[in-house]
Amino acid sequence: MGEKVLMKGNEALAEAAIRAGCRYFFGYPITPQNEVPEYMSRRLPEVGGVFVQAESEVAASNMIYGAACAGARVMTSSSSPGISLMQEALSYIAGAELPCVVANIVRGGPGLGGIQPAQSDYLQATKGGGHGDYHLFVFGPGSVQEIVDITMEAFEIADRYRNPVMILSDGVLGQMMEPVEFPDHYEPGNIPKPWATTGAKGRPRNIITSLELDPVKLEQHNIALAEKYKKASQELTRHEEYMTEDADVVVVAYGTTARVARAAVDRARKAGVKAGLFRPISLYPFPSGALFDLATRAGAFLTVEMSMGQMVEDVRLAVNGTRPVHFYGRAGGMIPTTREVYGEICKVVEGRV
Amino acid sequence: MRKVFGRPNALTSAPTHYCPGCTHGIIHRVVAEVIDELGVLDRTIGIAPVGCAVLAYDYFNCDMIEASHGRAPAVATGVKRVLPDRVVFTYQGDGDLASIGMGEIVHAAARGENITVIFVNNTVYGMTGGQMAPTTVPGQRTTTSQSGRDISTAGYPIKVCELLATLGGAAYIARVSTTSPANVARAKRAVKKAFQTQLAGDGFAMVEFLSSCPTTWGMTPREALKWIDEHLEPYFPLGEFVSRGRAS
Amino acid sequence: MHEELIVAGFGGQGVLVTGQLLAYAGMLEGKKVSWIPSYGPEMRGGTANCSVVISSGEIASPLVNEPTSIIIMNKPSLRRFEPLLVPGGLLVYDCSIIDVTPERNDIETVAVEANRIADGLGELKVANMVLLGAYLARTGVVSPEAVIESLSKVLPPRRHHLIPLNKSALEAGLVIS
Missing domain, CATH: 3.40.50.920 (Rossmann fold)
Structure with missing residues (x-):
């Protein structure tokens, strides 16, 4: 492991994402997660990545959808009211089975609520959040070091399962500074993405959609998703x-x-x-x-x-x-x-x- | 025997689900011919909307993504930022682009996203049965403006080209129609410029098509085209509104 | 060794930096540390505070509700945090700008004319370092050397020319209590 540094949870999360090979961030300001986009806007151009401040959380999450379609390691972060706005795209992303990472730095609600830490988005995060029969994989780190470890792994899990992964943090973990270590050498996993829409040169064309008008086929899709979640319950649970x-x-x-x-x-x-x-x-x-x-x-x-x-x-x-x-x-x-x-x-x- | 007419490579052989007389078919073909002529089919990614063109991914013979309602410009942004050397286009209707997706289209244009937008304006929500759209003209009857659009309660139609033309990131903005062979030829030139604008890296490009919906307008295809010329074109004038790219 | 500290005062007095210096110094010495700021609208020109835990063992909770020490830089913070201090806990405060005296007699109190001393050094903004010096002299939670080493890590590069002055202020505090 490398040198120990004292970092805020939100900044450590952003740095961990970059170390994990994330090069694209689309986000929108909201307290208490602003350290994440601020850090990304500074760091991503240094590593050849792209930061875009979107016009809304709705747009940001759909940009994530597009970048994931293009095969990139991509993430966004937000806080509770913003995460509600992202549910549309998260449902599409889960439906189309695309990998991405979303951090929710939870604040009190309902509605505009407050900006102080809360865990009141647990049900939204773990039971689907948007419409349709799907789940995100959700992790709740308990320290800044664990934020780093989980964030780095989140991209691997997302790619492996082709499923969005949510990191459920909060204002305390986000603002808190603790010593962290990043691995000296980390090779992001290189899981092939033959399904990505990158231009059909030399292969049959790819279509990414969550639309399926035939109920027989849609049910098959729902069953396949359920089997994926069952497999995950055998492989991803930790405590x-x-x-x-x-x-x-x-x-x-x-x-x-x-x-x-x-x-x-x-x-x-x-x-x-x-x-x-x-x-x-x-x-x-x-x-x-x-x-x-x-x-x-x-x-x-x-x-x-x-x-x-x-x-x-x-x-x-x-x-x-x-x-x-x-x-x-x-x-x-x-x-x-x-x-x-x-x-x-x-x-x-x-x-x- | 010499083949003088055929399906563009950029279109699949799937029969479309569009209604008889609908101009989506012509517009698909115009876009496909341009993609063929530019030789970019194998590096093009299209984004389909929600609305009548929701199944456009079955017809355009390239990598395709289905977006949620109105978000195609945001999805295109995500794709293009990851793959800046690919050709990315969205294909959107008026409800999708000018109502629920107004935020996404305005900001994609303002950022100068290097994408091409094909905007098909038939002034109604066709897929859902012909409800009033943001571009429905005053007095036009729809299923949610049955006595004709009343501007005192429903306000005014949005002129998207004129609106986006005010934004610095817009490099090419044009409005066309397909009501005559001459108009189709002009439309194709505009679409080609819109793709060339992207290929040159000049920024945001959009072509708006005044399009017909004979089914929900309650007209024959011929009447519908005439109605475009007589009632839509005066409100939505044809022409180039912005042409400031190197490709122009 | 297990210290739970709250540093409190007005925004702009170096409250958060004081806590960060302690946390960083503790980390350099191989101790377990955590630092949490108050955040939100109260930061904008109002009061600011942060919680620091420094321990030889694992830190269970980084949240400090019953501090073992408090460093106080304004009157509202004295009123708010003095009652929370554990019996026998340590209160270090700036008596040159707080014109009231602490009320409890079951705690240890160190009154420091931090603002006046800082003024004498030519920069009011280092009053926090005077208080930090006085706190370290009394508790020995971390070594002054570790704090000095932390200055270059915690202060942004544009403030590095102020490191010698911060060091002088820390040393002025060290000899007080």
């Missing part, structure tokens, strides 16, 4: 466990909230309370199997989110009624504190909920 071996209560949290939860688990352990942490890193596909396995030993679960309860639905589905699943959430840009989460852990252990 991290902390002190879960003997835990009476396991906190389930991702991203920023998992950092707070880990501090609360430490506090609980110091106080003699057997708490642990289950941190999903892949949010779609969700690490349901590992969570179900854990349910055979853990006493109870406590899902903590910066929302009024979204991932908790997946936790409950995974645990499948075998153990109680409790919830604690803060929303609107409020972040749960270590003290609050510790208090909730104690309540669960003492049977007060």
Whole structure:
């Protein structure tokens, strides 16, 4: 690995994308993700890439569609209201099975909401987001280093599965500085893209479309997509466990909230309370199997989110009624504190909920 | 025997789904002939719209992409920025380009995106059954302006060529029609210039076709062409609005 | 060793840079570090603050709700952050521009005439470095040398001519407490 540098999450994300071979960025300003396009506008021309500030998120995401059609490694970033506007293109991109990477630096909502960190786009991100029967692959990094690692891998995953990958970050992770290391030498994967529309010289022409008017064929396409997602659920799920071996209560949290939860688990352990942490890193596909396995030993679960309860639905589905699943959430840009989460852990252990 | 007339290489052999008398067929052919004559078929990527030409990817015999409604210029931007040495064109109708996609077309022109846009203006939403479009002229009857477009409530039609001509990035802007053999010949010259503008790297080029929709207009094909000459052309004058590229 | 610090003051006083210098110095010394700024409209001419965690072990949460130390550069920030300090925690503040005294008596307090000292050095903008020096003298969280080394990493190149002045201000703070 190279030299350690102190970087903001958003800038580290942008640099990681460039290291992963991303040469095209189309975006639109919105807080709290502006460091990403700003960094890209500065760095991409240095490496022979292209930065375009689009007229809207709608246009930016359709430029991504075009660049992905042309076979490029391409990405955009935005924040919640902007991501809503990108759902049109994301549905087309998923339908046409094109690779791209999208970062959502989530802020509080609904509507214009606020600009402070939130996890209230979990359902939109993991359940499809736009119209039609599709999924993005979604990852929720928990540190600046993990933002780097996941972003670099995201391009490989997108190419391998021909599917859009979303990095679900938030204002805290985006603005936070932590030491990061980039690999000294990284060779971006070179997965052939014979399907790309690059001009039909020397081959039959390619057509990229998500239109299929024959219901029989469209159903076949839907089935093929579902099989892809099933395969991904076997290959892409990942999570991290902390002190879960003997835990009476396991906190389930991702991203920023998992950092707070880990501090609360430490506090609980110091106080003699057997708490642990289950941190999903892949949010779609969700690490349901590992969570179900854990349910055979853990006493109870406590899902903590910066929302009024979204991932908790997946936790409950995974645990499948075998153990109680409790919830604690803060929303609107409020972040749960270590003290609050510790208090909730104690309540669960003492049977007060 | 000498072959004097045939299908351009840039068109597939698929029979089109366009209605009898619709001018999409002529416009497809004009574009295809130009692509053939410029010898760029194997490095051309076309972007189809949403609307009657949604299946244009079945007819143009090159790499094709189907875009969402109105976004073809944004998709074309993405392709062209990745592959600047390829020829990229969009084929869009009036609802697609001048209504839902107005933002995309204006900004593609303003940026001077080095693409070619074929804009087919038949003043109605044909695919969905003939509703009022942003280019429907005052008094024109459509299924959503059944007493004729009332400018006091529905406002005025948008003159896209005149609007885009104000933008610095627009290198070639022209309006043509296909109502007579002479007009078709003029249209082809304009389309050729629009592609040559791109090949020269001069910037954004667009050709607007005044087009007919006999089906939703409730006219015979011949009446529809006459109606273009008599009712559309006065409102949307033909000609070159911008021609400032090296190719011009 | 585990320090959770909040630096707070007006935008333009070098609040964020002070925190970044500490984080960078900690990283150079092989410690685990994190830095988070407040962001949004409050940054524009209003108050600014950042949270820094420096630890010999893994940092669980980078968010600081119960700081072990605070460096305070204006009155509103004193009012806001003094109550959050853990009992026995350290408050370092600029007594030359904050005209009230801290209220708590279960904390350690270091009053520094940072603005006046900076003025004496010829540049009010290095008052933050005086406070940082005083903080380091009391806590030893990182070495002054590591902070000085960090200056060239944290300050943009166009400000590198101010490094000697920043160094002088840091040294002036180091001898205070």
